[in-house]
Amino acid sequence: MNLKKISDKNLHESTLAAAKKEKLSTLELLRHLAEVQRRVLYAEYGYSTLQKYVMRELGYSEAESWTRIQAMKLIRTSELAEAKIAEGSLSLSNAAEVQKHIQEFNFTMPDKIAETINLATRKSHRELVQELDDQAGREKSEKKIILPKRLLEKMAKLNKLLDAKMTELELIETLLDKEIRECEVRPSRTSQADCVKPTRYLPVRVRRSVMTRANHQCEFRDKNAKRCGERRHLQFDHIKPFALGGDRSEKNLQLLCPAHNQRRMIKTFGARDR
Ligand SMILES: [Zn+2]
Known part of the structure; x- marks a missing residue:
């Protein structure tokens, strides 16, 4: 269609139709992402998060992919949101904002979720953010700390030893996760008495050698043998599942x-x- 040659009225109608089409195809994309998420399919293509998959495979920017993933999570929880996106009354950025809000305040009641979605309908993003802020009257639980030079040096050293480029925050989180995991996996004193049945507890020696073999990095390889680069939140996986009788040997772990x-x-x- 040569747009320069059509009448004003036709141009207006055709613009409306194009917008409608765009909204529907956005919704179609969200539905696809929901299924990719459900199957954790991004892992199959070598990505450790859906965000990375959306950015690198689909070519969206960081902000664009964040918005789409948040909106996708919202339509997974609420059919109302899906209907409103389809009819064009709930914008993608407002859907993302709603999802962020209900997650932050842990809304699980359908009424409360529907109320927030209705609040976000036919509203500019700026108006919505203002209203949600007012409504929450929130108090941030963040805490700012200053890291002494000595700690920063230790972090740099650890990064070097791990051959990683983690930020200070990522390093702290990785170390905390590791500690928490070890505490959770370690059998408590009270349960040691009835420790006859097989246990998921992995001896430190086995953990250490698997970690060393893996060089503290996810051991997944995709079809082209490209290895996953993730170094955070790593977990020990039984190659033959524990539930199916897999053992705790180094060979059966990744x-x-x-x-x-x-x-x-x-x-x-x-x-x-x-
Ligand atoms: Zn991985």
């Missing part, structure tokens, strides 16, 4: 990021319904 671990579970035991 180090995986949460996405690749979950993807393996899905391939072995199937995906959850939603």
Whole structure:
């Protein structure tokens, strides 16, 4: 269609139609992302997060992919949101804002979620953010700390030893996760007495040698043998599942990021319904 040659009225109508089409195809994309998420399919293509998949495979910017992923999460929880996106009354950025809000305040009641979605309908993003802020009257629980030079040096040293380029925050989180994981896996004193049945507890020696073999990095390789680069939140995975009688030997263990671990579970035991 040569737009320069059509009448004003036709141009207006055709613009409306194009916008409608765009909204529907956005919704179609969100539905696809929801299914990719349910299957953790991004892991199969070598990504440790859906965000990375959306950025690198689909070519969206960081902000664009964040918005789409948040909106996708919202339509997974609420059919109302899906309907409103389809009719064009709920913008993608408002849907993302709603999702952020209900997650932050842990809304699980359908009424409360619907109320927030209705609040976001036919409103500019700026208006919505203002209203949500007012409504929450929130108090931030963030805490600012100053890291002494000595700590920063230790962090740089650890980065070097791990051959990683983690930020200070990522390093702190990685170390905390590691500690928490070890505490959770370690059997408590009270349960040691009835420790006859097989246990998931992995001896430190085994953990250490798997970690060293993996060089503290997810061991998943995609079809082209490209290895996943994730170094955070790593988990020990039984190659032959523990539930199917797999043992705790180094040979039966691999180090995986949460996405690749979950993807393996899905391939072995199937995906959850939603
Ligand atoms: Zn991975």
